[in-house]
Amino acid sequence: MSQVTLPHDAKAGPTKPEVRAVTLDKLGLRPTDHFVDVGSCTGSVTIEAARRAERVTAVERKPKRLDVTRKNLGANDYDADVTLREAEAPEGLPADADAMFVGGSRNFEAVLDHAVETGVDRVVMNVSRVEPAGDAIEAFRERDLLSEVVQLQVSHGYELAGATSFRSNNPVYVVVGRRGAEGL
Numbered sequence: 001m002s003q004v005t006l007p008h009d010a011k012a013g014p015t016k017p018e019v020r021a022v023t024l025d026k027l028g029l030r031p032t033d034h035f036v037d038v039g040s041c042t043g044s045v046t047i048e049a050a051r052r053a054e055r056v057t058a059v060e061r062k063p064k065r066l067d068v069t070r071k072n073l074g075a076n077d078y079d080a081d082v083t084l085r086e087a088e089a090p091e092g093l094p095a096d097a098d099a100m101f102v103g104g105s106r107n108f109e110a111v112l113d114h115a116v117e118t119g120v121d122r123v124v125m126n127v128s129r130v131e132p133a134g135d136a137i138e139a140f141r142e143r144d145l146l147s148e149v150v151q152l153q154v155s156h157g158y159e160l161a162g163a164t165s166f167r168s169n170n171p172v173y174v175v176v177g178r179r180g181a182e183g184l
């Protein structure tokens with residue numbers, strides 16, 4: 001399968017490929033799944049999911065960014081039935097999702113409530129700042145969703161004076177939830 005290509009940019013930028021790889025692994029998408037991407041922005045996660053799941057709903061509050069999702073989807077191959085919704089979640093969330101990625105953190109507690117109420121099986125939320133990460137972990141725990149927290153620190157090599165040095169990205173906290181999880 002070809003790499004995800006993102007010819008259209010959005011201010012918030014995509015979830016980085018290495019972080020997407022771990023995120024998608026933790027979501028454990030199945031061919032029959034309905035996946036929902038909260039805060040689709042560039043569509044990078046939407047596209048990856050649309051290659052794995054049967055149905056995908058992408059929800060994005062900013063119309064210009066939803067347009068970027070649409071255009072980047074158009075530049076990639078995928079098999080899923082994809083629905084795009086301009087809404088601020090929990091508004092616009094489907095009631096029959098199996099797996100959910102929370103890439104946009106507005107109203108995340110209400111989004112998690114919706115996930116619990118509608119029986120979403122797997123929920124992953126990515127957070128890059130420490131205090132919001134703590135809030136997210138606590139919110140998952142309170143809802144019996146908390147299964148795992150992974151801190152990712154990705155560095156890319158570059159040539160420096162004839163040798164290889166590394167430039168590091170900010171750490172990302174991947175909060176992994178499963179319905180009825182027993183906690184950490």
Ligand SMILES: C[S@@+](CC[C@H](N)C(=O)[O-])C[C@H]1O[C@@H](n2cnc3c(N)ncnc32)[C@H](O)[C@@H]1O
Nearest residue numbers: 014015039041042044061088089103104105106
């Ligand atoms: C960090 S970006 C997500 C990046 C995305 N995963 C990608 O690869 O391009 C966060 C996005 O979520 C959107 N957002 C934040 N809270 C939201 C909500 N409650 N509902 C819908 N969109 C939301 C923002 O407008 C922004 O575009």
